[in-house]
Amino acid sequence: MKPAILSEDGFIKGRDCFDVGDTPTPIHTLTYNPPAYHDELYNHYAILKPTELPMWIPERRTQFLAGRLVAQEALSALTDSVQQIFIGKRRQPIWPTGITGSISHSGSLSIAAIKQTINLRSGLGIDIQSIIDVETQANIASTIITSDENILIKNSADKLSESILFTLVFSAKESFFKALFNTVGEYFNFDVVSVVKIDESQQQMRLKVLKTLGNKLPYRFEVDVSFTVLNSTVSQVITVCSWEL
Numbered sequence: 001m002k003p004a005i006l007s008e009d010g011f012i013k014g015r016d017c018f019d020v021g022d023t024p025t026p027i028h029t030l031t032y033n034p035p036a037y038h039d040e041l042y043n044h045y046a047i048l049k050p051t052e053l054p055m056w057i058p059e060r061r062t063q064f065l066a067g068r069l070v071a072q073e074a075l076s077a078l079t080d081s082v083q084q085i086f087i088g089k090r091r092q093p094i095w096p097t098g099i100t101g102s103i104s105h106s107g108s109l110s111i112a113a114i115k116q117t118i119n120l121r122s123g124l125g126i127d128i129q130s131i132i133d134v135e136t137q138a139n140i141a142s143t144i145i146t147s148d149e150n151i152l153i154k155n156s157a158d159k160l161s162e163s164i165l166f167t168l169v170f171s172a173k174e175s176f177f178k179a180l181f182n183t184v185g186e187y188f189n190f191d192v193v194s195v196v197k198i199d200e201s202q203q204q205m206r207l208k209v210l211k212t213l214g215n216k217l218p219y220r221f222e223v224d225v226s227f228t229v230l231n232s233t234v235s236q237v238i239t240v241c242s243w244e245l
Helices: 058-079 134-144 147-156 162-184
Strands: 012-018 027-032 099-106 109-116 122-130 193-199 204-209 222-230 236-244
Touching: 012 058, 027 058, 058 099, 058 109, 099 162, 109 122, 109 236, 122 162, 134 162, 147 162, 147 193, 162 193, 162 204, 162 222, 162 236
Parallel strands: 099 122
Antiparallel strands: 012 027, 027 109, 099 109, 122 236, 193 204, 204 222, 222 236
């Protein structure tokens, strides 16, 4: 039985589900109202409280609850059951056997996607980001994009602005990290992967691995990342990295 949904003036403001590009995994979204949050909502929605909850700031408590709610929605749609999603030693979600997935947050929107998997050589990562402003881009560019990627962004700008494309490159690498983390088994930086193609019309980017990642992925492994741009009060982008070997 699915958790109850509060009225429109409560915590949950809306839910949605849509596809991004040609990725066969739907994105589930949950829009929530941060001022309506209180800790008892974990009990109301039957979400297991993390042991670290008392140490978290209110924003983190709110995000976590919204993320678990939308992840349960995605699980329910795929498996017809509601299951708890635990936290791993490295703070990653622990999905039920045979399932892999990803959760992300931006502003008052949380998103989740899951898929069935039969081996360790597969993964799924999603990310949502508000468009990064020019000043912030200048401050973080050296750790986010390479000179080749900067040229690619400038040459690819057509219907999408350079700020949106910069944000997409950043978001694509976040999605890539989430999709590969369980297979690689350790943290890695953005410099291990490069965006080598941006196709605005197909809403897709191609990423190539530049360094060895563990012993399960071939050198120069490539993967496609689908994307979409959400036009709301503050534009946001969503990227999806889904791969199988």
